[in-house]
Amino acid sequence: MTIIESSSPVRIAEQLRDEFRAGAAERDRNRQFPYEQCAAFRDSGLLGLMVPREHGGHGGSFVELTKVVIAISAGDSNIGQMYQLHTGGIRLLQEFASPAVQAKWLPRFTRELWITNAYSEVGTKSVNDFNTTVTPDGDGWRLNGRKFYCTGSLAGDITFGPCRVAGSDEVRVFFARTDAEGVTIHDDWSGFGQRTTASGTTEFDNVWVPGELCFGSPDSAGGGGGAITSLNYQVVHTGVFVGIARNALDDAVEFVRTKSRLWYESSADRATDDLYTQLRVGEMKTAVDAAELLALRAAELCDRAVDNPGDERIRGEASVVTGQAREAAASAAMYAGSTLFKVCGAGSVLEKYGLDRHWRNARTLSLHNPLDFKSMHAGDYLLNDRLPPVDSYN
Known part of the structure; x- marks a missing residue:
């Protein structure tokens, strides 16, 4: 069950x-x-x-x-x-x-x-360039390379990612056991946000991968895309942003109710009755609720794309709106993560509360897939009726 x-x-x-x-x-x-x-x-x-x-x-x-x-x-x-x-x-x-x-x-x-991932590499021209290779070995392949941003590596039992067939430009996608001989996971993620995602390095030294788990790349440019798979990536990231925003808002409300003091110029009798505090909390709530509603609308369109395989228009519109939702949710999370300090006051910056993690987490995750390109695709679609590309990031 x-x-x-x-x-x-x-x-x-x-x-x-x-x-x-x-x-x-x-x-x-x-x-x-x-x-x-x-x-x-x-x-x-x-x-x-x-x-x-x-x-x-x-x-x-x-x-x-x-x-x-x-x-x-x-x-x-x-x-x-x-x-x-x-x-x-x-x-x-x-x-x-x-x-x-x-x-x-x-x-x-x-x-x-x-399942965890070993997708990205550092030191290449772009996120879609890969130095990790596989070479044929009997009814399987030998995998060699070094990956970074391997989010979830310490939790995962099996990891996947793109690679090139040695000596060619052919891109394939491998699934490999994290406990296989030749796999080394380094807990070396040092980003200031999303600190406990284990998004560091994974090395592959002559790791054997069965043939059935190393298949032709669905996305020759990006390695690991696919019409619905890529929507899945973006939907979940958008949901993470909304969750961060909601957590920041909840923490702000709890802090104001239980810990905040009034500024001496306020006419209120308690922090929750201060008009400026109510204004800022209301603005945070609007941003968070709007992001959540747009995220759910995007998810509905992605479900429609699942129900209509091969329909480029439906899939493309789902990608556009998911990109918009991603930007709105990231903005809401960073706004809530910053504004909470304005409403909570000086005491909220104490390290013991850890309230700075919300903005740090949102800012870190927002850099994974540049938000400017999401707005660009939305504008291009509206102006030119041009759909985003189908790849790992759209």
Whole structure:
């Protein structure tokens, strides 16, 4: 049983949100990987949310996924981000693996195996250039290379990413066990945000990959895209932003209610009655609620794209709106993460509260996929009726 039958996936996520929120600031401060919380997430059955029902999963929709990610990320956005790669890996196999490979592997992703990633590299011309290679070896391949931004590496059982066939420009996508001989995971992520995502280095030294798990790239330019897989990536990231924004807003409200003092020039009797505080909290709420509604609208369009495979217009519109939602959600998260200090006052900057993590997390995640290009695609579509490219980032 992959999802507890007596409760919905969203309800389960909301329960985990409250558990994950406790200690999140301390884990961030100490760069302490959430092993215990990841174990609880695995036990919850949510790993199987997006696995099709015929393979033992819940067969969830993008709308359900968005709601789950928002809830989880409102507790600990690091876990929400790691979940992106698991759901993306599932979708990648659905789109491009053979039916036999899907039947063999998808049931294992409901609870047994957590998928992580080894996608990006450093030192290349762009994110779509890869030095990692595979060479044929019997009925499989030998994988060699070094990856970075390997989000979720310490939680994952199997990792995927793009590579080139040695001596050619052919791009393939590999899935490799993280405990396979020749795989070394370095816990060296030093970013100021999303500190406990284990987004550091993974090395592959002559790692054997079975032929069935190294297939032709669905996206020769980006390696690991695909019409629906790439939407999955963007939907989850958008949900993480909304969760960060919601967490920042919740923390601001709680702080004002329980800790804030009045400024001596205020005519109010308590902090919650101060008009300027009410104004700023109201503005934060509007930004957060608007971002969540747009994120859910984008998810609805992505579900429509799933229901209409091959329809470039429907898929393209889903990509445009998901990009808009991503920008709106990132902006809301950074706005809420900054404005909370204005409403909470000087005492809120104390390190023990860890309230700065919300802005740091949002700012860090916002750089993963430049927001300017999302607005550019929306404008290009409106002005020229031109759809975004189908690749790993759109």
